[in-house]
Amino acid sequence: MKRTLLILLYAASPALADREALTAPLPGLNASEQERFLRGRSLFRQSWVIAPARDRTVDGLGPLYNRIACISCHPKNGRGGAPEGPDQRMQTMLVRLSVPGTPPQAHPVYGDQLNEEGIPGVPGEGRAEVHWQTRQVTLADGHRVELRFPELRFVDLAYGELGPILVSPRVGPPVAGLGLLDAVDARTLAAMAREAKPDGVRGQVNRIGPGKHPGRFGLKANTSDLRSQIAGAFHGDMSITSPLFPAENCTPAQTACRRAKNGGRPELSASQLADITFYVAHLAPPPRRNTGAPAVVRGSAHFAAFGCAVCHRPSLHTGRSPQRLLDRRSFSPYTDLLVHDMGPGLADDRPDHAASGSQWRTAPLWGIGVLAAINENVGYLHDGRARTLEEAILWHGGEGEAARRRYADADAAARHDLIEFLNSL
Numbered sequence: 120m121k122r123t124l125l126i127l128l129y130a131a132s133p134a135l136a137d138r139e140a141l142t143a144p145l146p147g148l149n150a151s152e153q154e155r156f157l158r159g160r161s162l163f164r165q166s167w168v169i170a171p172a173r174d175r176t177v178d179g180l181g182p183l184y185n186r187i188a189c190i191s192c193h194p195k196n197g198r199g200g201a202p203e204g205p206d207q208r209m210q211t212m213l214v215r216l217s218v219p220g221t222p223p224q225a226h227p228v229y230g231d232q233l234n235e236e237g238i239p240g241v242p243g244e245g246r247a248e249v250h251w252q253t254r255q256v257t258l259a260d261g262h263r264v265e266l267r268f269p270e271l272r273f274v275d276l277a278y279g280e281l282g283p284i285l286v287s288p289r290v291g292p293p294v295a296g297l298g299l300l301d302a303v304d305a306r307t308l309a310a311m312a313r314e315a316k317p318d319g320v321r322g323q324v325n326r327i328g329p330g331k332h333p334g335r336f337g338l339k340a341n342t343s344d345l346r347s348q349i350a351g352a353f354h355g356d357m358s359i360t361s362p363l364f365p366a367e368n369c370t371p372a373q374t375a376c377r378r379a380k381n382g383g384r385p386e387l388s389a390s391q392l393a394d395i396t397f398y399v400a401h402l403a404p405p406p407r408r409n410t411g412a413p414a415v416v417r418g419s420a421h422f423a424a425f426g427c428a429v430c431h432r433p434s435l436h437t438g439r440s441p442q443r444l445l446d447r448r449s450f451s452p453y454t455d456l457l458v459h460d461m462g463p464g465l466a467d468d469r470p471d472h473a474a475s476g477s478q479w480r481t482a483p484l485w486g487i488g489v490l491a492a493i494n495e496n497v498g499y500l501h502d503g504r505a506r507t508l509e510e511a512i513l514w515h516g517g518e519g520e521a522a523r524r525r526y527a528d529a530d531a532a533a534r535h536d537l538i539e540f541l542n543s544l
């Protein structure tokens with residue numbers, strides 16, 4: 120009954136369906152898997168509380184943190200955005216930090232991420248203000264587009280000066296379909312990196328840790344697998360310890376942080392970590408929309424002809440996976456999971472494992488057409504600078520320069536159709 124009602128509502132309002140497009144499970148979960156999915160979902164939506172709390176299973180927030188829930192930065196599993204200006208707080212993004220060196224290291228006092236918030240008695244680390252700078256580009260047919268990029272200023276720093284610092288502002292990306300990306304095997308990634316590609320496109324596998332595991336997650340493919348990405352998010356963004364990150368997220372200089380009460384050792388149990396990983400791994404990619412519309416069909420041809428598909432690969436497959444629904448599946452993420460040099464315009468100049476300051480992981484484009492319906496303040500690209508899909512394309516440089524130029528040189532009808540195609544993904 121409830122399901123029928125929902126389907127009727129969605130039929131009446133496509134926008135409503137779009138808002139829920141990233142919340143469905145992969146089809147085929149059995150009853151116990153469905154229960155597990157729901158347990159994981161409540162952990163993803165949970166607002167964590169300060170320890171000690173009556174419910175010991177969800178306490179341990181902080182001492183230093185960014186937001187109190189995963190969904191705060193991944194609203195309805197979709198994309199975050201950037202503040203409008205310096206007076207607005209970062210709601211759905213964070214700033215990674217390191218000190219220059221080879222390799223760069225975490226900041227000795229602030230760690231590797233600015234935690235803006237602290238629990239009572241523990242001062243938050245400070246705030247990164249976003250000041251937008253703009254510039255104009257003119258396309259071949261005279262159409263003008265304003266681009267903006269952020270300049271960060273650190274204020275209210277509670278633990279002293281930052282000194283020389285490398286910074287990387289990053290917006291929370293969508294999280295649907297990630298189990299499939301997790302199950303793409305290392306050989307497939309290496310083969311894609313080796314393949315000869317047109318337009319001077321290269322592409323490299325990021326390598327993580329002493330084991331040199333291939334990177335898949337994070338905006339520079341700076342984490343190897345979904346479970347460690349999620350445990351890292353609990354630790355870095357909410358300061359929740361887990362079997363993978365057993366120590367509180369406090370540097371030696373942060374004494375109040377080190378003295379604060381914890382919510383158990385670890386705060387997130389192994390079974391909770393397994394449940395939330397199962398949940399994220401089994402979120403289905405959004406179904407495509409309007410695929411038969413003539414503009415979408417034409418736009419799809421432009422996507423290939425402009426060279427977009429060289430990086431944003433329409434088709435990938437998983438290797439062997441212990442998860443039945445992820446085992447040897449074909450899917451359409453519109454990414455190669457490789458990092459590419461995107462030129463100085465997008466560079467953060469902060470190396471991350473084997474990725475350089477100008478390399479970024481090809482953003483998966485599945486679902487990109489629903490992100491604005493889910494979050495009206497959505498911002499595209501790693502730091503949310505692009506307000507529209509067109510702005511995102513016009514920031515492509517480096518290995519993406521040839522594709523950008525073909526877009527900028529195309530006539531208005533072809534540009535329109537390409538955007539219609541993106542909106543159908």
Ligand code: HEC
Nearest residue numbers: 185186189192212213289290291336337338349352353356
């Ligand atoms: C303060 C905002 C913020 C919070 C809170 C947050 N995330 Fe994220 N999330 C991000 C950002 C930014 C990235 C990209 C990180 C990077 O590039 O290193 C990310 C990346 C991810 C990814 C990888 C996505 C991809 O395409 O590679 C997953 C999965 C994820 N987060 C899950 C979680 C979970 C689970 C939680 C709760 C424990 C959480 N996040 C809390 C901001 C946040």
Ligand code: HEC
Nearest residue numbers: 425427430459465479480481482499500501511518519522
């Ligand atoms: C050389 C590889 C490459 C090519 C070619 C390429 N892209 Fe990208 N694309 C990327 C990377 C890497 C990012 C992420 C950059 C960032 O976050 O700063 C990205 C980001 C995007 C985004 C923003 C996605 C989001 O969720 O924020 C869009 C839209 C996009 N590309 C569309 C296109 C289109 C359309 C073309 C062809 C005109 C194209 N790209 C060609 C690598 C490429």
